[in-house]
Amino acid sequence: MNPINKVSQARVMSPILSGLIYAFVIMFAGTLFTSLILLLTSANESNLPAFSYINHIISLLVGGWVAGKKSGTKGWYYGGMLGCIYTLIIFMIAFLSFDAGLNGRSFLLLCVSLLSAGIGGIFGVNSRK
Known part of the structure; x- marks a missing residue:
């Protein structure tokens, strides 16, 4: 009987799910940081949309970046899919919680999400080397 030399490792999580988890953890930390900035400084709440987009x-x-690094190929694709799913989740939360509809800011968030997640995916694939 021949011993098995190589055992292929199965991925525990898909690249998009991994990227979503990282994105929401970073978003939560950024939200807490933004709240502290608003609390401890003289910044107005009128600056909140800019802080939110950042x-x-x-x-x-x-x-x-995480999705691109985990996938190894097609970072723009996995990043773009991550941006779409992230935006859909944000839209669902906004609609169900605040009865917010789609408007120009929603379209802007979708464009920003696709672009920034796609760029992160490209950097993630290239950082793997």
Whole structure:
């Protein structure tokens, strides 16, 4: 009987699910950081949309990077899919919690999500080497 020399490892999580988990953890940490900035400084709540977009961009860059690194190929594809799913989850939470509909900001968030997660996915694939 021949011994098995190589055992293939199965991936525990898909690249998109891994990226989503990282993106939401970073988003949660960024939300806490933004809350502390608003609490401890003289920043107004009128700056909140800018802080929100910055938070989404950073979390999607990290999530796209993780998805691209885990996939190994097609980082823009996995990053873009991550951006779409992330945006759909955010839209569902906004609709169910705050009865918010789709508007121009929703379309802007979708574009920003696709772009930043796709760029993160590209960097993730290239950081694997």
